[in-house]
Amino acid sequence: MPPAQARELHRLRFVTDPLYGEHLRGVAHPERPQRVEAVAAALLSRGLLERTIAARDATDEEIARVHTGAYVELVARETRRLKSPAYLSTGDAVVDASSDRVARRAAGGAVAAVEACVAGKEAVFALVRPPGHHAEPDRGMGFCLFNNVAIAARAYQAAGGGRVLVADFDYHHGNGTEAVAGNGLSYCSTHAYPAYPGTGARSYRRGDDLVANVPLPPGGTSTEAFVAAWETLLPIVAAAIRPSLLLVSAGFDYVAGDEVGDLGVGVHAAAPIAAAIRRVADEYCGGSVAYVLEGGYGIGALTESIAMIARAHDGRPQSSAAAQPDALPRSVRESIRTFSEIAKEAAK
Numbered sequence: 641m642p643p644a645q646a647r648e649l650h651r652l653r654f655v656t657d658p659l660y661g662e663h664l665r666g667v668a669h670p671e672r673p674q675r676v677e678a679v680a681a682a683l684l685s686r687g688l689l690e691r692t693i694a695a696r697d698a699t700d701e702e703i704a705r706v707h708t709g710a711y712v713e714l715v716a717r718e719t720r721r722l723k724s725p726a727y728l729s730t731g732d733a734v735v736d737a738s739s740d741r742v743a744r745r746a747a748g749g750a751v752a753a754v755e756a757c758v759a760g761k762e763a764v765f766a767l768v769r770p771p772g773h774h775a776e777p778d779r780g781m782g783f784c785l786f787n788n789v790a791i792a793a794r795a796y797q798a799a800g801g802g803r804v805l806v807a808d809f810d811y812h813h814g815n816g817t818e819a820v821a822g823n824g825l826s827y828c829s830t831h832a833y834p835a836y837p838g839t840g841a842r843s844y845r846r847g848d849d850l851v852a853n854v855p856l857p858p859g860g861t862s863t864e865a866f867v868a869a870w871e872t873l874l875p876i877v878a879a880a881i882r883p884s885l886l887l888v889s890a891g892f893d894y895v896a897g898d899e900v901g902d903l904g905v906g907v908h909a910a911a912p913i914a915a916a917i918r919r920v921a922d923e924y925c926g927g928s929v930a931y932v933l934e935g936g937y938g939i940g941a942l943t944e945s946i947a948m949i950a951r952a953h954d955g956r957p958q959s960s961a962a963a964q965p966d967a968l969p970r971s972v973r974e975s976i977r978t979f980s981e982i983a984k985e986a987a988k
């Protein structure tokens with residue numbers, strides 16, 4: 641196969657960095673180095689981890705667009721001299737002496753992914769850790785220190801970019817990302833509710849931006865309903881917001897059997913959801929979309945899901961799938977109807 645053709649068939653590029661394996665190395669914790677190291681090795685063996693993009697550290701200025709100076713200082717102070725792992729004082733995030741450095745590079749990896757996806761008008765996957773969507777401006781929690789997607793969104797806007805939509809399909813609600821929504825950043829999420837962290841019950845407008853939350857029963861949902869929720873949710877929110885950049889908080893702890901989440905959803909859900917994401921990225925963002933890893937604690941489920949996302953972003957044209965609203969439970973249809981009305985108002 642000639643090189644040009646091979647390139648076209650692997651459109652999804654990756655950001656990763658050896659430093660991502662250092663946070664919590666040797667610590668018994670589900671958010672462990674293998675989540676990026678074993679997954680990267682498996683993707684490499686399938687020929688998917690080609691043309692990787694170098695990560696860099698997020699700058700103080702980039703982090704300060706999302707987090708308070710006092711919190712940034714707290715993370716440095718509470719981690720750098722640690723002799724053994726400990727909880728960050730602000731929430732349930734276990735840290736060690738490497739965590740501040742690794743978290744800065746995770747945020748910088750998300751920024752690098754956005755820069756690359758915008759420059760190449762393509763899809764990029766930031767295979768980073770620690771995750772970010774629970775991190776609020778002044779507190780880390782839920783395994784998260786700095787909010788990677790929020791920092792990347794604000795960096796894009798500071799560089800002259802337009803509106804950003806963050807789509808979050810992690811099992812958990814991204815309380816940290818919702819906390820900073822507004823000023824050109826909209827947020828939509830499916831998540832188990834009630835469940836950790838307890839937020840994400842309702843949808844609303846914040847200025848010209850939207851927060852669209854679709855709570856799902858924590859006891860589980862069918863794969864068809866989960867896919868239908870995304871195939872319905874994403875086009876409605878995107879039509880109201882008309883984002884110039886799509887960012888995805890890509891958490892795979894919704895997959896059945898996940899040790900932390902588990903919504904009972906089949907691993908194959910990633911394929912149609914990524915196809916829906918690609919359609920929105922192509923229609924509104926010139927193809928630019930950056931996925932940033934959040935949760936997901938089964939190595940096999942992570943690998944398979946990301947491989948499906950890579951295939952959804954390969955060079956082949958896609959037929960547009962019709963959403964199947966019949967698959968949606970009544971409570972989900974009601975959440976979607978509510979934010980559709982809010983979205984209509986926002987689009988006026």
Ligand SMILES: [Zn+2]
Nearest residue numbers: 810812893935
């Ligand atoms: Zn999660």
